[in-house]
Amino acid sequence: MIIEIAVSALLMVGSFFMLVGAIGLARLPDFFMRLHAPTKATTLGVGSMLLASMLYSLQDGPSLHELLIVLFLFLTAPVSAHLLAQAALKLKLRSRAPMPGDFPRLPD
Amino acid sequence: MKRWLPFPLLSAVLAAGWLALVGEASIAHLLLGGLLALAIPLVAAPFLDHLQHVVAPGAAVRLLFLLIRDIVLANIAVARLVLGPEARLRPAFVSVPLALSHPQSIALLASIITMTPGTVSADLAPDRRTLLVHALDCADPARLVADIKRRYEQPLLEIFGC
Amino acid sequence: MLASATNIALGAIGLAFVLCLLRLARGPSAADRILALDTLYINAVALLIVLGIRMASTFYFEAALLIALMGFVATVALARYLAHGNVMD
Structure with a gap:
């Protein structure tokens, strides 16, 4: 019973953050701002859903499967975000924030 | 020992990862996991040559807890x-x-930086001395830089002892 | 209670899918579309996990792990192609 409540609560938290990530992706005005929402919110969203799944399967023996996915997502999310940011800088996408004058960039 | 098991920690993580992946600890999977834990570091050794070593494990654990807290708080803020x-x-x-x-x-x-409070690291200067960070909502850039240096860079300096 | 919780979660993920598809269609740049695809992959992982809880089955886990792997590799390859014009040097 307690496990069921905890699993349901974690699922709610997870779906809230998944939704926040998607809303941010859909409504924020420029690419660099949009990059924030999915990279963070969805990672925590999937994280709490996996926690829910782990808790749920605890009833018939502990399971470490979910931990692997969480670990993998937390390791890879910053890498894909960084590569996407670099691609956006390369494409010189319009951004609301000005580039700082003191950051050295290779001329291309 | 040094020759066949150059990265003991990595080998342990690989074996544990394999067992978690198959979800059973039978003899066959223990052997297969052990074999992978031996083979993968040997194959990957050329890429792992210049790794830094943790000199302050206590600081690493502290940073980990700080990070978990910051990631949760940051998500609510974002x-x-x-x-x-x-x-x-x-x-x-x-x-x-x-x-x-x-x-x-x-x-x-x-x-x-990418995983925490409204910030994404976007680029590294060619001389590796400056990091370009984009913040979603930043009123005071000087304070943001000071925060990043104090909260995350300082512990990293301590952990790897440089 | 668990049944309605999974129903709500499935609804939220479905809505998230629609929002990502909107961004995928609107762009405006290729980087935006890749970001939308990446978010779709993570949403798919979440969808499979919730289905796994709902059906009380562990078979969904393998698919979720594979999608997470594929999504990362695809995003890295596409982003590198945009930034450097090739995938591997």
Whole structure:
């Protein structure tokens, strides 16, 4: 019973953050701002859903499967975000924030 | 020992990862996991040559807990920003001068910045001395830079003893 | 209670899918579309996990792990192609 409540609560938290990530992706005005929402919110969203799944399967023996996915997502999310940011800088996408004058960039 | 097991910690993680993946600890999978844990570090050794070693494990554990706390708080903060009025956001690019010099710790710092409070690391200067960070809502760039250096760079310097 | 919780979660993920598809269609740049695809992959992982809880089955886990792997590799390859014009040097 307690496990069921905890699993349901974690699922709610997870779906809230998944939704926040998607809303941010859909409504924020420029690419660099949009990059924030999915990279963070969805990672925590999937994280709490996996926690829910782990808790749920605890009833018939502990399971470490979910931990692997969480670990993998937390390791890879910053890498894909960084590569996407670099691609956006390369494409010189319009951004609301000005580039700082003191950051050295290779001329291309 | 050194020759066949050059990275004991990595081997342990690989074996544990394999067992978690198959989800059973039978003799066959213990053997297969052990074989992978031996073979993969040997094959990957050329890429792992210049790794930094942790000299302060206590500081690493402290940083881990700080990170878990910050990631949760940061997500709540970002959720409010994303759902609130969009005109109120003050996005900014800031350059963070780095005290870290080793590529491994720079990569760790960049990943930490991306996972925490409304910041994404966007680019590294060609001389590896400045990190370009984009903030979703930043009123005071100087304070943001000071926060990043104090909260995350300082512990990393301590952990890897440089 | 668990049944309605999974129903709500499935609804939220479905809505998230629609929002990502909107961004995928609107762009405006290729980087935006890749970001939308990446978010779709993570949403798919979440969808499979919730289905796994709902059906009380562990078979969904393998699919979720595979999608997470594929999504990362695809995003890295596409982003590198945009930034450097090739995938591997």
